[in-house]
Amino acid sequence: MLVQRVDLPKPIRILLIHNQLEYIEPLIWELKTLSYAIELLQVPTIEAAQHLVADHVIHCVFIQTPLSEHQVQENFEWLARETPGVPVVLMIEESQINQVNDFIRQGMIDYLVDHIEWKKHSLQRVLRYMIAQQQNEEQISRLAHYDALTGVANRHLFRDRISQAVIRSQRSGKSIAILFIDLDHFHDINGTLGYDIGDRILNAFAKKLSKSVRRQDTIARLGGDEFAIVLENLNEAQDAGLIARQIIDHFLQPIDLPDRSVTITMSIGISTTTDGELDPNTLIKQADIARYRAKEKGSNTFEFYAAQLNQFEREREEITEQLHSELDRIFRQPPDDE
Numbered sequence: 001m002l003v004q005r006v007d008l009p010k011p012i013r014i015l016l017i018h019n020q021l022e023y024i025e026p027l028i029w030e031l032k033t034l035s036y037a038i039e040l041l042q043v044p045t046i047e048a049a050q051h052l053v054a055d056h057v058i059h060c061v062f063i064q065t066p067l068s069e070h071q072v073q074e075n076f077e078w079l080a081r082e083t084p085g086v087p088v089v090l091m092i093e094e095s096q097i098n099q100v101n102d103f104i105r106q107g108m109i110d111y112l113v114d115h116i117e118w119k120k121h122s123l124q125r126v127l128r129y130m131i132a133q134q135q136n137e138e139q140i141s142r143l144a145h146y147d148a149l150t151g152v153a154n155r156h157l158f159r160d161r162i163s164q165a166v167i168r169s170q171r172s173g174k175s176i177a178i179l180f181i182d183l184d185h186f187h188d189i190n191g192t193l194g195y196d197i198g199d200r201i202l203n204a205f206a207k208k209l210s211k212s213v214r215r216q217d218t219i220a221r222l223g224g225d226e227f228a229i230v231l232e233n234l235n236e237a238q239d240a241g242l243i244a245r246q247i248i249d250h251f252l253q254p255i256d257l258p259d260r261s262v263t264i265t266m267s268i269g270i271s272t273t274t275d276g277e278l279d280p281n282t283l284i285k286q287a288d289i290a291r292y293r294a295k296e297k298g299s300n301t302f303e304f305y306a307a308q309l310n311q312f313e314r315e316r317e318e319i320t321e322q323l324h325s326e327l328d329r330i331f332r333q334p335p336d337d338e
Contacts, residue, residue: 011039012127013056015083018064018091019044027062027091046075053082060127061088147221149199150206158220158228162280165218165232169273172233177240178283179229180269180291181209181247184299186225189262201262204255212250213243228287237274237304244268244302252300267294268302 014031031038041056043049046063061079079088145157153161165176183205190198202225209219209227218230231240247268254261269291271283286305294303 011037012059013039013041014060014062015049015052015056015058016040016042016062017044017046017049018042018062046078050082058083058086061086062091063088064091147206150203150221152206152210152227153218153220155220155222158218158222158230159280159284161218161220161230162283165230166273166278166280166283168232170278174232175234175237175239175273176283177231177234177237177243177270177272178287179231179240179244179247179302180222180284180287181227181229182267182291182295183225183227184265184267184295197257197260200257201255201264204257205251205264208250208255209247212247234272234274237270237272240270240272241302241304244270248300248302265299267291267297267299269294269305270302271305 016028028040028042031040041049041052041058043052052058061083063075063079076088079086145154146152147154162176162178168174169176186198189201202221206219206221206227209229213219213229213231216232220228220230222228231243234240248266251264251266254263269287269289271286271290273283290303290305294301297303
């Protein structure tokens, strides 16, 4: 198998699939002379490309037109499966121009006509289009998975990260922990300083929180002033407690904004897999229950989930339900006759 590389700083990695190296040497030469930094991986067949796709992040695929329409469909299906979202540029013969619309329907984003369009301006057009498409896809992906205000993971990505962490935990035997963080009295900040200041504080809090944990840990904003963290590769449950204490201590110093300093306190609930619980939804619920208990204890506290907290949660729900029933009964009573 022939693999040719052109390594340049911060490259766009192009997978070039063509079985006649001599035939496409002009194309390779033009790619080398572009202003873009390019890493070129050249293989003769799509079968030969399989291990490259498995071992490398591919940014764009240039592929020779197969002999039959059936092969075209098979190749596009394979590329869509193995390189999802990666732009595909088809190198066609001049006689195949009338088939371009069919190729586009199958997944091609652009095409180059052999020899005619193997020129610098055509390649620049293709790569500009490819880069713009990838930037758009990255932007859409970011909006779908990250919190728009703080830039940390959103609720959807957070749940996915927990599921992935559970799988890794099963393989490694290491524990994971979920931390639910609730800022104390944050509604008072919004009420007294305004929502613009509140948003600035949330943004600054997220940035400072990111410096309080390890690079491998996931921070998410679940909504409002609620944040969460996935901690991985823990030897024992107490490690999560140490990290929670470090987070609290880290915020003993005020958050500095351009025009003011604000001191933040918090309540943290912790659930871990050390008890054998590996269901993501259960871990989330347990961390939430522990957070309520921490909030009952006062500011800047953390609480581990324990089985007895289930009883605490049931009692809290029963008291809340009784209170609502009593209030409903009081307000439904007819007024006394004067």
